[in-house]
Amino acid sequence: MWALAASAAAALLAQLVSLTIPQVLQWIVDGPLTDGDRGAIVPLSLLVFGLGALEAAMFALRRWIVLTPSTRVEARMRNALYAKLQDLPVSFHDRWPSGQLLSRAVSDLGLVRRWLAFGLVLLVVNLLVIVIGAAILISMSWVLGLVYLACSVPLWIVGYRFEGRYSEVSRRSQDQSGDLATAVEESVHGIRVLKAFGRGKHALSTFRAQAESLRSTEIEKARLDANIWVWILVVPAVALAICLVLGVWLAAQGELTVGELVAFFATATVLAWPIESIGFLLAFSLDARTATDRFFDILDEPNRVGDPARPVSIERPRGELAFTDVHFRYQDSPERFGDLLDGVDLVLRPGETMALVGLTGCGKTTMTALTTRLYDVTGGSVTLDGVDVRALTREELRRHIAMAFEDATLFSASVRENVLLGRPELAGDDPETRAEADRVLTEALRIAQAGFAYDLPEGLETKVGEEGMSLSGGQRQRLALARAVAADPAVLVLDDPLSALDVATEEKVEAELRSVLADTTALIVAHRPSTVMLADRVALLEEGRITAVGTHQELLRDSEHYRFVISSLEDEERRAEAQEADLFDDDLDDRKEAVR
Template sequence: MSSTGDDRRTDQSAAQQPPEHAAEHAAEQPRLNTLRALARIYPFAKPAMPRIYLGMGAALAAGLVALGIPLILQSLVDGPLSTGDANQVWPAVLLVLGLGIVEAIMIALRRWFVLTPGTRIEASMRNALFAKLQDLPVNFHDKWQSGQLLSRAVSDLGLIRRWISFGFVLLIVNGVTIVIGAVILFTWNWLLGLIFIALAIPIWIYGFKFEGKYSVIARRSQDQAGDLATAVEESVHGIRVLKAFGRGKHALKNFSSQAEDLRGTEIEKAKAIAGIWLWLVLLPDIAFALCLLAGLWLASIDQLTVGQLFAFFATATVLRFPIESIGFLLAMTFDTRTATDRYFEVMDSVNTITDPEHPKTIADPKGELVFEGAHFRYQDSPERYPDILNGIDLRLEPGETMALVGLTGSGKSTLTALTTRLYDVTGGSIKVDGVDIRDLTREELRRHIAMAFEDATLFSASVKQNVLLGRDDLDLDSPEADRVLQEALDIAQAGFVAELPDGADTTVGEEGLSLSGGQRQRLALARAVAARPAILVLDDPLSALDVDTEALVEAALRRVLASTTALIVAHRPSTVMLADRVALLEDGRITAVGRHSQLLQDNEHYRYVISSLEDEELEAARQEVNL
């Protein structure tokens, strides 16, 4: 093996990690402090920060206006109300009314400034996450639960948006308001100000302790919510199986158990929040009581006027909400920090299947496909996880149809997945027209090679959109698109499309489950044919078809395969008959290549494999007759 191949094998092996739960994954990551963790949002938030700052300015202006009202009240109590001059009362009342209107306008402006940027930040982060998920290799998706990814894309990003638009702004503004209010309190009387501020210190101490405890609970809650979303998704997708086997109650029991765990965690969160609220409500009330006693004493010895005492308590009342808000703002901040950690766990995932720095191109693809000493294993421990493919050497000439046969579990599907780099070889190479597929961009590679899988997946879109998925060069409304569509449907014997309510414009249900298995397979085959690749890779795409339909499809495929290189995983002897040659996969190696008749004559293991396929086909036919 070349040194280049060794290097690639080492790099790829390092990327193959065993499956892990999201919480275990998080435990392995270095934990940033809250400020640094939240700062990672800044690149997404940067375009929106001018409006966020304006929102902060409006909110701070509202707070300052609110703090200015007690100053007017002081002059009103010590002036007109004490002298009985009614003529001076109305100007003060109108001034207070005016300040109240200004405060309301500033609050409205704060909302107007921050709400739209928050949604744009959320959209930007969600788009980046989706693009990352599309780019990450299949082995990443093999390890991650879909519910965990869904909860990150929806609930976690929604929490981040609400924090940016509300929590972040108010946390900064309320903090500044408390500082300014404290200074004002000290200007009236240092003793009252000291009492009020001194009793706020335990709140901040408890707040710092609260972070460590609450962050752990918040992380557990969000992970459990992701697990619950996975359970719902699996149950919905597997509803036919659950109903067929009468396991609905079993699924409900498992779901209820997970939901109960989440409920317990949420209660634990609520208790933690209640703990900090106890301090946030109790200590300001104690401070009010002590300040009232001290204020009355100071007023009795003429150290404080009645107006100053009234203004002091009015200011303290204004500060009451900013102080009490610290509790839920801290809880929201720590929830957001956890959501940010979860988001960047995905965004920080390393994509091991990437485009080369200096890609090559194939201007005029001929369709030659060559495996040279190709190895593959899913794990990095050769003792526990030996190579599934252990040195594959195979050559498909341009225009040749090669059938790949082997016993169940021999690695046939894995071999086909390597051709389009759904996984990368861990040793050796695969070449198209003499070019290592790792030297091509993934986009170009997948233009030259199209796949149809045994487990046909369709999307919640029209039949036309599903079949022409690989033809982004076509305008779906053009006559050319209709021609390509019809040709592909004819080859796949998908005439049933014309009988659908809206024909090819009919929207198929989620994952195509509104169609039968055979219908889904025919549309998946049509999708691969419509892509018009130089190389067609078919992973047993006819397994759900009846014998008559399969014969019609095979006859139509012969016309397509006459000019296209094809690698077909065969689970039926009739599929083998499509091929020019047959490759036998045994113990991770290609042990024989030749014509079907020649291998039947010369290779005992091949005869055993074919007889196994015949037995499976007969059993399938028998079941079909019984149905």
């Protein structure tokens, strides 16, 4: 705040200096020029030059003072926004388009910074200068001063009307900019799909429609801005014209000296910029207010998946994971659809591997997400070693339970950084930490059959690119699995992490996983019969409930629905193998044709 105050003081001093110059001009006109004393003109002229130099220095000082603090404020706001986005639950990110969040973090906060450094200071200072200047004008000639002020009344009326209309259009413009950013991001991330289906022109037409909508809004903003500029430029000019006619008449009547008349219009000229800037600064302030509102839309979002006030801790977890009468419904799900999970009861014993099977859409992935509180149960409880997961801090809970997802997401970082993401204590550069990190990394890559990482251009230091898109789907899944294994959790939750692997690679990964799962509690969502074979027991999820638990053979014998699910998985696996074989044959034919 001190920087803003100092900057405003420097700007105000600069404007007060500029208001002093007309007084010196009055002395020159009524003194040396009237008396014919040429020798007195030089020191007064030097005084005008000195005042102008001081004004310029104060403007430079204003910029210098406020530049660094305003960027610090922007950085703190951006850090606070990012921290909030990291803290908010997955349900929030399910509802908010990423482009809207991106526009708030970049363009909106940049606008707020510029307003703090420039708009706020000048708006306050220019308003003060207008008030002080008006008082000076009245002191010179109360008649001319009152006429000048009376002509300004339409400006305040127009400004009041402008504020309400411009605020609405400004908010609409910034929201549309966020939607446009979302469209660009989705197109870039989905470029392979758009090209594969030949839908580039369709995406372009959709983008054009959104861009045209934003353009129309920006034109509406410009029209509102132009309207107020007309008033701001015309009204002072009309006021000066009236004052000029009236001032010449008063001077002819001897009620004003020529010097006072010159000083009056010189002062009015100095006030021209503060008056003209009000329209721009008002629009700027309204844009900044909208940007601030959008910023606090995120910061004020309540977090329903937070840490407890008095968290408990589990020093050495055994790995017993239990679901007790678990109910869950997505936040925006209509009540008529009922709960997705409707009374789930399931206990995983320490060191046990449990496969979770069921038809598509029955809630398997949602059930796994409840273990690490990506979502919170809406009824019942999930416990780790008898402790409700909501009683642990999220950091500790996610240290004890690691997840690997079917849709493997990697970050724009090296293979090493991606795999060791869950082991921040191994990020040091000292030899002992580095050696331990290498050991963990090597073991995790071996288990996940991700040895291909060593053959990348820079080995384990190779940057995998945005979301790991430079790698194949199977490579991304193997690195994601290695990341989960490297975290060394008490409970490992795998949401069909091998779906993109060929059968041979899957068999190797499963063989290596058995060594890990021997001492680790594991919950595996199975979409392939081969994955079920990894499990000690199998849980069947049907219509939001666990309807059967047992070994694979027991369920095949006792559960008709389980037999139906397994047969569906086998059919899907056969189709995938056939498709893979067709792709291989097509590739082989293409190579033969190329050789010919």
